[in-house]
Amino acid sequence: MPVQPAKPVAPRPVVRQAAVPDEGAGLPCPSCGTPNAPNRRFCRHCAAELKPAAKTAPLPWWRTVRPFRRRVRASSGRGVRLLVVLAVVVALCAGGFLLLPAGRALFEDTRDKLGKPTPVTPMDVKASAEVPGHPAKNTTDGLRDRYWGAPATGASVTYTFGKPFRLVDLIITNGASAKPEEYAGQARALQMRMEVTTQDGEKYDEELTLSDKPGSQPIPTGISDVKTVRLVLRSAVGLTEDRHLALAEVEFFQRS
Numbered sequence: 001m002p003v004q005p006a007k008p009v010a011p012r013p014v015v016r017q018a019a020v021p022d023e024g025a026g027l028p029c030p031s032c033g034t035p036n037a038p039n040r041r042f043c044r045h046c047a048a049e050l051k052p053a054a055k056t057a058p059l060p061w062w063r064t065v066r067p068f069r070r071r072v073r074a075s076s077g078r079g080v081r082l083l084v085v086l087a088v089v090v091a092l093c094a095g096g097f098l099l100l101p102a103g104r105a106l107f108e109d110t111r112d113k114l115g116k117p118t119p120v121t122p123m124d125v126k127a128s129a130e131v132p133g134h135p136a137k138n139t140t141d142g143l144r145d146r147y148w149g150a151p152a153t154g155a156s157v158t159y160t161f162g163k164p165f166r167l168v169d170l171i172i173t174n175g176a177s178a179k180p181e182e183y184a185g186q187a188r189a190l191q192m193r194m195e196v197t198t199q200d201g202e203k204y205d206e207e208l209t210l211s212d213k214p215g216s217q218p219i220p221t222g223i224s225d226v227k228t229v230r231l232v233l234r235s236a237v238g239l240t241e242d243r244h245l246a247l248a249e250v251e252f253f254q255r256s
Helices: 078-114 136-140
Strands: 117-120 124-127 148-150 156-174 188-198 203-209 216-237 245-255
Touching (some): 124 136, 136 148, 136 245, 188 245, 203 216, 216 245
Antiparallel strands (some): 117 245, 124 156, 156 216, 156 245, 188 203
């Protein structure tokens, strides 16, 4: 049989090996140690980054306090921040504890000024000494022309109340009477020592200085839970052998 001519076959291309530059003197890879050319960014062996970007320095602790939702970074001073916050909390608590009495006193004084004082009558009145005809109960009878007579300084009168109350004001009418023509008829005590005892047994001492004039003299106090009030006469004026100390009226007022 006749033979068909063969189809022409193109010659196969010849592959030549590309020349690989020698990178043995380049920068070694930080991961595998393979030398690389200076212009390469990644290792030709392990593809690790040859020049990693510099890491951002951690923020100081005081910049991570606010906002609190910010993510805490490494070495950002979390322990120091917690100590500072704890110290602030302790300082606030200590300040509140120390200022509590002052705050309570300010609150009570404000209520005293806003409220209307009402009179309080003691349940019992006792004096350490009395001049005949001038008992200590005359100081609470509401009449300013009758008085308690004491023979000398150091005499005291004690007022006892039925139930404890907030003493906001004390009004004293010194001398034998509130009338000017009768005021100087007897001696007067220009200073008194006020001793207040509360329901819990706590005591308050205060020196009262009175003016040598007729009429009532108000004295603001502001003492809670008052049970007894004791007045001791001191610094007499006009006291002679034929005269005695006179105290016309003592009025007590509570917060309404």
